[in-house]
Amino acid sequence: MSRLSDDRLREIFAKVFLIDEDEIDDKLSRKDVEEWDSMGHLMLISEVESTFGVFISDEDITKIKTVGDIKKVLRKLGVAI
Amino acid sequence: MKTDSSYRETTSKATDAKLKEILDMVLKEPTHLNYWNAYKQIQRLNLRMADIPDKKRIKIALLSSFTIDPLSMYLDIRCRLAGLYPEIYIAPFNQYQQEILDTNSKLYAFEPDIIILAVQAESLLPEDFFSQFVKISKQEKERYQAEIIDRFKTLISLLTSGTSALVLINNFIIPSFTPLGILDDKVDMGLKSFFYLLNKRLSELYVEDKQVYVVDFDGVASKYGKSRCLNYEMYYRGSFGLSESFLPVVADEYMGYIKALKNLTRKCVVLDLDNTLWGGIIGEDGFEGIQLGKDPPGNAFVDFQRLLLSYYNRGIILAINSKNNYDDAIKVIREHPHMVLRERHFAAMRINWQDKVENMIELAKEINIGLDSMVFVDENPHEREQVRQALPQVLVVDMPSSPYLYRQALQDLNDFNTLVLTEEDKMRGEMYYVSRMRSELQKSMVSLEDFLMSLEMKAIIKQADDFSLPRVTSLVNKTNQFNLTTRRYTASEIERMKERKNKFSLYTLQVIDKFGDEGIVGVAIIRKEPQTWVIDSFLMSCRVIGRKIETAFLASIVADAKKNGVSTIIGEYILTKKNEPAKSFYPDHGFSKQKDFEWVLNLTKSTVKTPPWVEVRVEPPE
Numbered sequence: 001m002s003r004l005s006d007d008r009l010r011e012i013f014a015k016v017f018l019i020d021e022d023e024i025d026d027k028l029s030r031k032d033v034e035e036w037d038s039m040g041h042l043m044l045i046s047e048v049e050s051t052f053g054v055f056i057s058d059e060d061i062t063k064i065k066t067v068g069d070i071k072k073v074l075r076k077l078g079v080a081i
Numbered sequence: 082m083k084t085d086s087s088y089r090e091t092t093s094k095a096t097d098a099k100l101k102e103i104l105d106m107v108l109k110e111p112t113h114l115n116y117w118n119a120y121k122q123i124q125r126l127n128l129r130m131a132d133i134p135d136k137k138r139i140k141i142a143l144l145s146s147f148t149i150d151p152l153s154m155y156l157d158i159r160c161r162l163a164g165l166y167p168e169i170y171i172a173p174f175n176q177y178q179q180e181i182l183d184t185n186s187k188l189y190a191f192e193p194d195i196i197i198l199a200v201q202a203e204s205l206l207p208e209d210f211f212s213q214f215v216k217i218s219k220q221e222k223e224r225y226q227a228e229i230i231d232r233f234k235t236l237i238s239l240l241t242s243g244t245s246a247l248v249l250i251n252n253f254i255i256p257s258f259t260p261l262g263i264l265d266d267k268v269d270m271g272l273k274s275f276f277y278l279l280n281k282r283l284s285e286l287y288v289e290d291k292q293v294y295v296v297d298f299d300g301v302a303s304k305y306g307k308s309r310c311l312n313y314e315m316y317y318r319g320s321f322g323l324s325e326s327f328l329p330v331v332a333d334e335y336m337g338y339i340k341a342l343k344n345l346t347r348k349c350v351v352l353d354l355d356n357t358l359w360g361g362i363i364g365e366d367g368f369e370g371i372q373l374g375k376d377p378p379g380n381a382f383v384d385f386q387r388l389l390l391s392y393y394n395r396g397i398i399l400a401i402n403s404k405n406n407y408d409d410a411i412k413v414i415r416e417h418p419h420m421v422l423r424e425r426h427f428a429a430m431r432i433n434w435q436d437k438v439e440n441m442i443e444l445a446k447e448i449n450i451g452l453d454s455m456v457f458v459d460e461n462p463h464e465r466e467q468v469r470q471a472l473p474q475v476l477v478v479d480m481p482s483s484p485y486l487y488r489q490a491l492q493d494l495n496d497f498n499t500l501v502l503t504e505e506d507k508m509r510g511e512m513y514y515v516s517r518m519r520s521e522l523q524k525s526m527v528s529l530e531d532f533l534m535s536l537e538m539k540a541i542i543k544q545a546d547d548f549s550l551p552r553v554t555s556l557v558n559k560t561n562q563f564n565l566t567t568r569r570y571t572a573s574e575i576e577r578m579k580e581r582k583n584k585f586s587l588y589t590l591q592v593i594d595k596f597g598d599e600g601i602v603g604v605a606i607i608r609k610e611p612q613t614w615v616i617d618s619f620l621m622s623c624r625v626i627g628r629k630i631e632t633a634f635l636a637s638i639v640a641d642a643k644k645n646g647v648s649t650i651i652g653e654y655i656l657t658k659k660n661e662p663a664k665s666f667y668p669d670h671g672f673s674k675q676k677d678f679e680w681v682l683n684l685t686k687s688t689v690k691t692p693p694w695v696e697v698r699v700e701p702p703e
Contacts, residue, residue: 015118018125035121039150042319047114049314058318 005052005074005081012047013067016040026068044070052079096126100161107158113325120154123161133166136569139343142170142193142246144177146204147322155332156339163336163345174320175204181236189243195342196240197335198250199298201322202276205229211272215260219269226279233283241292245573247342247500249335250287251298252280257307291501291551291572294338305330337495344558344569347476347496348450349398349428350389351441353459354410358386358422360484363409374419378484385487386421393426396506397497398448398513401430402440402457428513437464438471448513449623451561451659456496460484501551501572505600512624515596533628533694536594540633543700545579545587545604552601553589556620560604561659563631564620565652565666568606584609585617586641590634592625599624603634614642616652619666626662633695635670636688641699643684650682651675 013028014021017035030036036044045061048054048070054077064070074081100123107119130138141156143149153169160167170191172180177198180188188196203210206225210217233250240248255276265271270278280299287293302310305327312324323331340346355362359382360372372379393399399422403410410432414424424430429447431440437459445452453474459465460480469477481490499506519536526532545553554572561567570578578585590603602625606618616638621631642650652667655678667680670689675681682689691697 012114015114018118018121039319042315043117046312046315046325055314061318 005079008051009048009067009070009074009081012044012051016044016047024067026071027066029066048074052077054079093129093132096128099126100128104158104161108162111329113328116154116158116328117151120157123157128166130166130168136343137164137166138168139165139195139339140168140170140191140193141339142172142188142191142196143199144172144180144188144196145199145322146175146177146201147199147316148174148320149199149322151321151325152323152328152331155328156335159332159336160339163340163343165339165343165345178236181239184243193244193246195339196244196246196248198236198240198248199322200251202229202253202279205232211260214272214275222270222275226275226282229279230282230286234286237287237293241290241573245571246292247338247571248293249296249338250283250293251296252283254299254302254307254310255280291554291576294500296334296338298334301330301334302327333495337498338500340496341498341500345496346454346499346559347397347456347494348454349400349448350392350456350458350491351400351402351444351475352389353461353464354401354403354405354413354432356460356484357458357480357487358382359413359417359420363413364406368409368412368417371413371417373413373417379419381485381487383419383421385484385491388488388491390421390426392497393422393510394507395497395502396499396509398428398450398509399426400428400444400448401432402437402444402459403432404434404437405432407432425514426510428510429517436467438468441468441472441475449562449626456494458491499555501555503552503555503600505552506555508600512597512599516624519594519596530694533692536596536628536694537696538628538630538694539593539696539698540630540637541591541593541698541700542634542637543589543591545575545589549589549601550576550579553587553604556601556604556622557606557618560620560622561657562623562661563626563663564618564657564660565616565663566618566655567620567657567660568618568655570618578606586614588634588638590621590630592628592630603631605634605638607638609647612647613649613651614638614647616650619652629692630695631666632670632689633691633697636691637697637699639682639684639689643688648684650684652680652682654678654680 010021010024013019013024017033017040019033030041041061045056045064049056052074054074056073056077060073064073071081103119103122107115139160143153150171153171157167157169170187170193172188177200180186206229210225237248237250240246253276255273259265259272261268261271265273284295287295310324310327312321315321315324352358360378361370363371373382374380389399411424414420414422429444431444433440441452441455441457445455451474452472456476456478457465457468458478458480459468465477465480468475476496478490478494480487522535523532526535543549550572554570554575557575558569575587579587586607586609588605588607589601591601592599603621604618605616608615608617619635621634639650652672654664654667656664668674670682671687672680672682
């Protein structure tokens, strides 16, 4: 289950920001990715929300800076990842 | 060593292949994420626009009161799937008014072909309008409506005078929530009536306009479901005015206009018979056994035929391509009491045991239209696949397996739209039937001349007027084969030429013969220079090709030139994929070659004679 969630998150990242899935690790952050602007960020959040069926608070949205951050928020919301 | 240009060619081929790969990915799995991804990938390809011909390019400007950026992804990809190369300009967030008012704005510098104005009512009304609505007096409501209409009028008149773009304005979504609840209709102008009346006034403003179209956005939203049009989270977080799932629906609506503007309109529906126009197989079930009538599923087939008849009445050509014994099938078409479509509704028929691909090619030839104007409707997936593979230009409809859903499948196509509907369009179906009769007469005549004489043709030549302008626009934009230069002009460009009488002459040609009135079938645009007339455009509908009527048309223009003291006429021929039939037009009429594609006639020495089988009448403009 956790493996599958990880793959799905990876796919979202790869497709939203046009990066190779291999380049994605927990440390990957907003400043490393050119396409990760405010529009891209909202797209990421919206895709994560609809894929995992969660609602991410605005406070968390502004705090998310890395792939690891998103996983933390998802775990907090009860997603096994 | 590669030369520069051959290197460019290989890279552009590689880019084309990559583009196709991206589009295939989206088509296979059309999710929002894939649209986003495909759009970004396409942006990165840095496609060279310089090599793309004008007719494939489209510049779209989006002006909006909300974040409309995601719509550009869908528009971009839909355009590319239709074979176009779009460029999209998005005005800065909620600055549509400044962009329109400032003549130096990026909007005007962009020179759009099409402008989409998507404005939410909230942005035009005071912040407390909804909360105070119940208390607002009727007079005040009317004042708000007048203000909105006036604002729109001003903005739109700036757009139409400052650009030659087609302007699309969304009407307002009539809210499904009202604070008055079930009493909304019991007060003198409830919230829904407020918007309903506003929409009505907006439409009325532009009924006659050739450049401005009001998009029934309320209708689009209703069809999709108003409760699903907005994703509230994205709306409040980033002012996104259209939910992810609504975006493709909106893009499709605009594509109807874009296809019409870029002449990607389909003109002809080619139909199978068994299990398409009626249920069952005539060869097996027999005349009494097929399903067509008042009982299900026969009633669905009757309704499907009624839809096709409504298309026929607005100028869509119908044809048949069916594997059947001719006698069995034609008996149903002629005699079945519940057939809605009869023989006279079909421009051409192929009912035989030949390959359907062959039949399609023959039908295109007989009707005289391109395969890229045809739609193929067949319930058999194998036949569809065969046609799709052999003739990719033909639009093959993915017919649902249930006949109850046929009607909806065809209604969902946005490929039949035209920007104008002329009287000729409404008569088209009949004309094809008459033309079939005419060619039967031709078969019985010995010589071509005898045949032409027997037609008793009259050519009526006139300067274009307000009445004929829509037809002129339609011919200028649709005619491919007998078209010397294939220059396309928008309705407003043509109107401007018509008004500059000392610079341009716009001639129309109407043809009447013993079978009936063909209406206006030819247009010539003359650019007048001192002593010289240049034939900028000369075109004729394929319906009248082969009757030498073009000679009569040209002769009349030449006579007019002489009357006006002109000494030279210059004609151009610009070769396209389709206008081979017009290739030798100028040399055939005594013009001599001046340079490549340019022909000249010296009026002091020669002239063009009207053929004896055409009686020409020159009528003054109204």
